[in-house]
Amino acid sequence: MKEFTGKRVVILGSTGSIGESALKVARELGPDQMQVVGLAAGTRHEELAAQAKEFGVRDVCIYDESRRSALEELLPGGNVSAGAEGLMELATLANADMILVSIVGTAGLLPTLAAIEAGKDLAIASKEILVMAGEIVMTAAREKGVNVLPVDSEHNAIFQCLEGQRGDSISRLILTASGGPFRTWEKEKLAHVTLAQALKHPTWSMGQKITIDSATMFNKGLEMIEARWLFGVGMEKVDVIVHPQSIVHSMVEYLDGSVLAQLSTTDMCFPIQYAVTWPARCPTGLKPLDFAELAKLEFEAAREDAFPAVRLAREAGLAGGCLPAVLNAANEVAVDAFVQGRLGFTRIAEVVESTMEKLASHQGQTLEEILAADTRARELAQKALAV
Ligand code: NAD
Numbered sequence: 001m002k003e004f005t006g007k008r009v010v011i012l013g014s015t016g017s018i019g020e021s022a023l024k025v026a027r028e029l030g031p032d033q034m035q036v037v038g039l040a041a042g043t044r045h046e047e048l049a050a051q052a053k054e055f056g057v058r059d060v061c062i063y064d065e066s067r068r069s070a071l072e073e074l075l076p077g078g079n080v081s082a083g084a085e086g087l088m089e090l091a092t093l094a095n096a097d098m099i100l101v102s103i104v105g106t107a108g109l110l111p112t113l114a115a116i117e118a119g120k121d122l123a124i125a126s127k128e129i130l131v132m133a134g135e136i137v138m139t140a141a142r143e144k145g146v147n148v149l150p151v152d153s154e155h156n157a158i159f160q161c162l163e164g165q166r167g168d169s170i171s172r173l174i175l176t177a178s179g180g181p182f183r184t185w186e187k188e189k190l191a192h193v194t195l196a197q198a199l200k201h202p203t204w205s206m207g208q209k210i211t212i213d214s215a216t217m218f219n220k221g222l223e224m225i226e227a228r229w230l231f232g233v234g235m236e237k238v239d240v241i242v243h244p245q246s247i248v249h250s251m252v253e254y255l256d257g258s259v260l261a262q263l264s265t266t267d268m269c270f271p272i273q274y275a276v277t278w279p280a281r282c283p284t285g286l287k288p289l290d291f292a293e294l295a296k297l298e299f300e301a302a303r304e305d306a307f308p309a310v311r312l313a314r315e316a317g318l319a320g321g322c323l324p325a326v327l328n329a330a331n332e333v334a335v336d337a338f339v340q341g342r343l344g345f346t347r348i349a350e351v352v353e354s355t356m357e358k359l360a361s362h363q364g365q366t367l368e369e370i371l372a373a374d375t376r377a378r379e380l381a382q383k384a385l386a387v
């Protein structure tokens with residue numbers, strides 16, 4: 001029998017935008033290179049069952065426990081788990097090589113740490129967990145000798161630009177940002193932004209939370225902190241440049257002034273596939289770049305006066321400790337309130353800033369301290385919504 005040389009992958013968050021793209025990649029690569037061996041989702045059990053049937057997956061988890069029996073009925077013979085415990089089971093599945101973490105928010109943090117402990121390689125899309133506890137995740141991964149492959153397109157690009165280079169010759173990581181739907185809007189108009197306007201991203205099609213984060217620029221702020229932990233550089237070496245076409249996915253500047261960039265068409269299947277097949281490169285069914293058609297690539301400075309998120313993230317990253325977790329938690333609460341129509345668009349950054357101010361002296365960097373800061377920040381942000 002031919003030996004299997006591909007990857008056996010568990011997808012946590014399989015019904016989301018990244019999860020669906022990951023399944024597209026699995027179809028494209030075929031079972032010789034990527035086998036899906038476990039699937040987990042939050043609430044959509046019917047979609048999860050359909051995915052499990054298509055890929056012949058036995059181990060599935062639905063976070064919402066009330067849907068467990070409905071899922072079991074749809075998957076007779078399946079091994080169905082639920083809740084936080086179920087996520088842990090899938091993250092440590094015996095026959096998995098790699099865990100793709102694509103759950104929105106921070107619910108993937110403890111499963112990620114469990115996966116590392118079980119010696120699984122990680123492909124991480126969930127930037128929130130790296131913002132919250134990047135140092136802990138990366139230290140644990142180093143100690144266990146597991147690989148952490150970035151799925152976020154900017155970080156996947158930087159990962160590619162760093163291959164074969166020496167870490168001590170990096171002078172800057174330059175994250176590109178599309179600028180979101182309000183890139184050119186006057187600051188005064190931003191207070192009246194509606195949910196529908198914020199959900200119209202100019203270049204990427206993504207889940208709701210990250211789309212709002214892109215409109216406020218908190219997405220880029222979170223990515224700055226994500227980058228410093230993934231690549232082990234100081235916060236002062238992480239820069240942002242607005243690039244409306246989203247073709248240059250990010251760049252690395254070296255000490256000699258040389259800049260390496262990674263380019264491709266705008267599709268998350270590129271970084272997902274590279275995370276799965278790394279260090280190999282495989283053909284994709286995706287459209288190659290046509291430079292004549294593109295004609296121009298533009299760059300401009302981020303407008304930090306209109307979009308305070310980049311400044312706030314830089315401050316949180318420089319301060320370290322629990323402050324990145326505080327920024328992330330307050331942002332999750334504020335985005336949720338904006339989506340529910342309870343908070344104005346520009347109030348998102350105000351709620352984050354006031355929560356950071358209240359917890360600025362909150363010390364600590366252990367997992368317990370970070371989880372406590374996350375909880376406290378959520379409480380304070382909820383209170384700040386009313387002000
Ligand atoms: P999404 O909202 O489309 O999907 C989220 C997925 O997580 C769904 O499958 C949902 O069922 C699942 N989920 C939510 N809570 C869960 C829980 N407690 N337990 C198990 N599953 C749960 O989000 P998305 O756009 O796919 O983004 C996922 C993550 O990837 C986010 O952290 C985001 O920042 C990051 N990311 C997304 C993109 C993108 O293009 N969408 C790009 C880069 C990074």
Ligand code: MG
Binds near residue numbers: 152153154223
């Ligand atoms: Mg990104």
